Amino acid sequence: MKVGVVQFPGSNCDSDVFYVCREVLNQETIYLWHEEKTLHGCDFVILPGGFSYGDYLRPGAMAKLSPILTEIKNFAFQGGMVLGICNGFQVLTESGLLPGSLLKNENGRFICQWTSVRVENIKTPFTSLYRKWESLKMPIAHGEGRYFVDKNTLSSMEQEEQIVFRYDLGNPNGSMDFIAGVCNQKKNVLGLMPHPERCSESVLKGEDGLRLFQSVFSLSGHPLSRLA
Amino acid sequence: MNLQEISLFETAEQLGLNRRETENILERLGRNPSKTELAMVSVEWSEHCSYRRSRKFFKNFPRSGSVPTLVGEDAGGIIIDDLAIVFKIESHNHPSQIEPKHGAATGVGGIIRDILSCGARPIAVLDSLRFGSLSGLNHKKLFQGVVDGISWYGNSIGVPTIGGETDFHPSYSENCLVNVMCIGTASKNEILTSKAKPGCAVMILGARTGRDGIGGCSILASQEMRAELEKRPTVQIGDPYFGKCLIEATLESASKGLFVAVKDMGAAGLTCTTSEMSAAGSCGMEIELAKIPAREKNMESYEFMMSESQERMLAVVEFEKTSEVKNIFHKWGLEAEVIGKTIPEEKVKIFYHHSPAAEIPTQLLIEPLPVHPEIKSRPKSPGSQYSIPKIENLKNLFLKFLELPSLISKQWIWNQYDYMVQTNTVVPPGQDAAVLRIKGKPWGIAVALEGNGRYCSKDPFLGSQYLLAEAVRNLACVGVMPLAATDGLNFGNPDKPESYAEFISCLEGLTQGCKILNIPIVSGNVSFYNESPNGKILPTPIIGMIGKCENLAHIVPSGFQNQGDKIYLIGPQGTDLSGSLFLEFMEIQNNSLPELNWEIERKIAQITIELLEAKFLNSCHDLGQGGLITCLCECVVEKGCGAKLEKKLSIEELFNESPSRILVSVSKEKKESFETKLIAEKIPFLYLGETGGDKLSFNQLEFQTNELSKIYFQTLEQIMSF
Known part of the structure; x- marks a missing residue:
């Protein structure tokens, strides 16, 4: 599988995700510069954490206008696998690929800490290697990660099983319904605030994030493979 | 354009140059300086840039140790295998006091660019902060900012x-300290320098130049804190987005070998970079200011030369x-604009719209008129006479003590x-x-940052050695021997004999300590003039120490982990309360410190590392401020694992802050072999008791671990919820 890690100026977890995909999991991995108008045949696109274009207006507000996002939208509509982590999640909600939005943390501060995250749905290509209700140890690091969505959308998301991760043992940022990560209806686009790439090696005292990437890499016969 | 005699001396004084200095400039230049020339000299000669009052003492520092060192550029470093690890501390005290958020932010940005100037990728930041008490709203706002x-x-x-590390003391209430240490790595063959060579282009890179930070190094950093608000325009405004892009663009260019030399534009901006890069390469530069991308219109030439706008580099x-x-x-x-060229002639020549604005020999800029502040030996402090009143309720006293912000x-x-x-x-x-960890290497690096103004105010010489000793112990607790250090020296006004004497004693203490330990000091920073109308700060040297972590798997947590482990204090027990936070808490005057025995200190560090390697220890934590009682509390709250001490401990034993001590826990079955090893190595140790339960109990007192944990983890949050 060929992985593309998007680089906006201001991205800062790009090389961390790149390292996990290429060095830890031996996948062919390339960077996709924000001004590019092609995905270079990638099967899986990751929008990493950071502060795209400085995020001075609103996280993700500028990134959604970049040329690469046009490509990613087309790719996603055709069933291509897209993962947004932290700022990447913010970009996905801003650009309409995922419902809801991410507001300033309840306590008004940036929060960096380990959290406990529960897997709500394992019937997605990102979570097939987890057990249902499994509790994962994953770090968060964000100032604006409080998930919010209107009530109607929320209930339809619940019906469609679009809520993939919830915080358990406390709600670090005040997210609605403890939501930590959601996917689209087709389940090929996932966004989450916790950082799976920061818990994919034993030396970092946590490997719970690894199976998220492995779930995707273990796919075969998915529509995305026909795209290439 | 040259200034007339009368207005010259007046202008010079406003820029921070005294009459003697201005006369020296006149004499060396052989004519009256232009406004731009005077401005350039004033910033480059400022204490902040020139280290006039401090640099002669640094030649005594050890500069080499057990691994090859890099010394002499913006940041120094060491070489391990094929990797250069560069690091440095820098202060941003006065800007943070005046404009807390941007002052501190640009402190981070500035030191990151120092590391970047070496062609190294910044991989970590640590910060050392000092504030007054957290009682008033203003102090809390400053801290939060x-x-x-x-x-x-x-x-x-x-x-x-x-x-x-962060500490609080009233002496910092009108002059906070913000010292930031940054570490970076680069392949040892790709380290960049600031040495210019003739016949090349000079490029300004990064953000545009504005009027911010003019006089930051001379007016703000090289004078005491007074009339704060008027100095606000001298604080620079940073932009982390530009900072991040500057890192990537600089490293991408460096990896392609595009730079002859590069230097960060920090204090004194273009003046500092043009003169110091020229001097380093024994050449000169010719600059056209009109080519500089400017943020504002109609900037004058002296403004270009003094601006401390952030996120800029100068490259040859x-x-x-x-x-x-x-x-x-x-x-x-x-x-990225070409703004001039390097020339063989050792002069910095500045043009603005083709007309000359300045032409100064580089030597004049980088060799200021020497100053020799008065040196008075520090009055001997009275001995360690103190007496402890009878303590009625140790439990309450202990709980109050633990709530101290320190x-x-x-x-x-x-x-x-x-x-x-x-x-x-x-x-x-x-x-x-x-x-x-270092990606691609089996080893990692460990870093400790230490400062303690209380110790240094009681005994600058010994106090600064305490810092070294504690940093060595900190590293030992993660199984690491130190390889090199950097220092951030924060003192009062050097032109006042008492402050200067403190500075010199601290430096002598550090120099001797580092020689004994064979630890080179590879970089550093001096911040003088930390005085306000309230008086001077405690003398506060900060030490950043680095070592190589051979095996990351040997590291154990600092707190107790299991039920039924045996608790030991390794090192001499100590009963001397002098210099302790406890005496300050009890409002008992005292001006000395317990003895520091370097031989024991080294032995303790060595044995701790051996014990970790041999997997004897389940936890390991060094004793520092607050003594044994504080250390025990920290070990208990980390995981909520209690402890029961068998030995009855005196107030002196509980609260003294003698050096050379480490608290460890050992599995029951390893008890005997552990004790045998320590006896064989002639290491003093003391069996204290056993871990377990949900209480910390000693001297027939009991504390619930969750009660301690609430105090320890939630007090600061409560203080800051205002």
């Missing part, structure tokens, strides 16, 4: 803040490579910092030392 600034800049720029580039540099910087949305957990601070980005953080903030 500084943490905000570090969080905002450091998080955005993608460099993890992996540790640090061979002419045929300038377009490639431009392409890279434009890709990252940054400016002792509580600083988690509230570091939870606002991204300490994990770059995915190298193996030991996060909150332990004795931070540890990073």
Whole structure:
């Protein structure tokens, strides 16, 4: 599988995700510069954490206008696998690929800490290697990660099983319904605030994030493979 | 353009130059200086840039140790295998006091660019903070603002803040301290220098130049704190987004070998970079200011030369490579303009719209008129006479003591910092030392940052050695021997004999300590004039110490882990309360410190590392401020694992802060072999008791671990919820 890690100026977890995909999991991995108008045949696109274009207006507000996002939208509509982590999640909600939005943390501060995250749905290509209700140890690091969505959308998301991760043992940022990560209806686009790439090696005292990437890499016969 | 005699001396004085200095400039120049020339000399000769009052003492520092060192550029470093590890501390005290958020933020930005100037990727930041008490709203706001600034800049720029230390004392209430240490890595063959060579283009890179920070180094950093608000325009405003892009663009250009030399534009901006890069390469520069991308219209030539606008670098580039540099910087949305050339003549020549604005020999700029502040030996402090009143309720006293801002957990601070980005953080903030793995290497590096103004105010010489000793112990607790250090020296006004004497004694203490330990000091920073109408700060040297972590798997937590482990104090027990926080808490005057025995200190560090390697220890934590009682409390709250001490401990034993001590826990079955080893090595130790339960109990007193944990982890949060 060929992985593309998007680089906006201001991205800062790009090389961390790149390292996990290429060095830890031996996948062919390339960077996709924000001004590019092609995905270079990638099967899986990751929008990493950071502060795209400085995020001075609103996280993700500028990134959604970049040329690469046009490509990613087309790719996603055709069933291509897209993962947004932290700022990447913010970009996905801003650009309409995922419902809801991410507001300033309840306590008004940036929060960096380990959290406990529960897997709500394992019937997605990102979570097939987890057990249902499994509790994962994953770090968060964000100032604006409080998930919010209107009530109607929320209930339809619940019906469609679009809520993939919830915080358990406390709600670090005040997210609605403890939501930590959601996917689209087709389940090929996932966004989450916790950082799976920061818990994919034993030396970092946590490997719970690894199976998220492995779930995707273990796919075969998915529509995305026909795209290439 | 030359200034007339009368207005010359007046202008010079406003710029911070005294009559003798101005006369010296006249004499060496052989004519009256222009306004721009005077401005240039004033910033370059400022104490902040020239180290006039301090640099002669640094030649005594050991500069080499057990691994090869790099000394003499913006940041120094060491070489391990094929990797250069560069690091340095820098202060941003006065700007943070005046404009907390931006002052602290640009402190982070500035030191990151020092590391970047060596061609190294910044991989970690640590910060050392000092504030007054947290009682008033203003003090809380200042504290919050500084943490905000570090969080905002450091998080955005993608460099993890992996540790640090924070303390509180009334002497810092009108003059806070913000010292930031940055560490970077580069392949040892790709280290960059600031040495210019003739016949190349001079390029300005990064952000545009504005009027901010004019006089930052001379008016703000080289004078005492007075008339604060008027100085606000001298504080620079940073932009972490530009900072992040500048890192990537600079490293991309460096990896392609496009730079002859590069230097960060920090204090004194273009004046400092043009003169120091020229001097380093024994050449000169010719600059056309009109070519500088400016943020504001109608800037004057002296403003260009003094501006401390952030996120800028000056580079010397061979002419045929300038377009490639431009392409890279434009890709990252940054400016890159050729603004002049290097010349063989050792002069800095400045033109503005083709007319000459300044022409100064580089030697004049970088060799200021020497100053010799008065040196008075420090009056001998009275001995360690003190007497402790009878303590009625030890339990209450202990709980009050633990609530001291100096002792509580600083988690509230570091939870606002991204300490994990770059995915190298193996030991996060909150332990004795931070540890990073190095991708692609079997080893990692450990870093400890230490400062203690209380010790240094009681005995500057010994107090500064205490810092070294504690940093060595911090590293030992993660199984690491130190290899090199950097220092951040924060003192009062050097022109006042008492402050200067403190500075010299601290330096002598550090020099001797580092020689004994065979630890080179490879870089550093001096911040003088930390005085306000309230008086001077406690003498506060900060030490950042680095070592190589051979085996990351040997590291154990600092707190107790299991039920039924045996608790030992390794090192001499100590009963001398002098210099302790306890005496200050009890409002008992005292002006000395317990003895420091370097032989024992080294032995303790060595044996701790051996014990970790041999997997004897389940936890390991060094004793520091607050003594044994504080250390025990920290070990208990980490995981909520209680402890029961068998030995009855006196007030002296519980609260003294003697050096050379480490608290460990050992599995029951290893008890005997552990004791045998320590006896064989002639290491003093004391069996204290056993871990377990949900209480800390000693001397027939009992404390619930969750009660202690609430005090330890939540007090700062409560103080800061205002």
